[in-house]
Amino acid sequence: MKRQVPVATVVVNDTRLAQEPANPFSGSSLLPMLIVGIVLVLVGMIAAVMLS
Known part of the structure; x- marks a missing residue:
């Protein structure tokens, strides 16, 4: 069974990269x-x- 990454984590990571x-x-x-x-x-x- 695949482990899914929570959506909030993906959004935080994308926001952090966009604000650098x-x-x-x-x-x-x-x-x-x-x-x-x-x-x-x-x-x-x-x-x-x-x-001059």
Whole structure:
């Protein structure tokens, strides 16, 4: 006879996994952060040249 997992346990496990925050150091988020950082540096350099 098969042992059935209670439905409440499955729901709790799925909810816990769905609420875990994304890792900011994951590979998918590093590239956008790199691009934004480069753009901000370039904008800051242009602003510094124009103000000097």
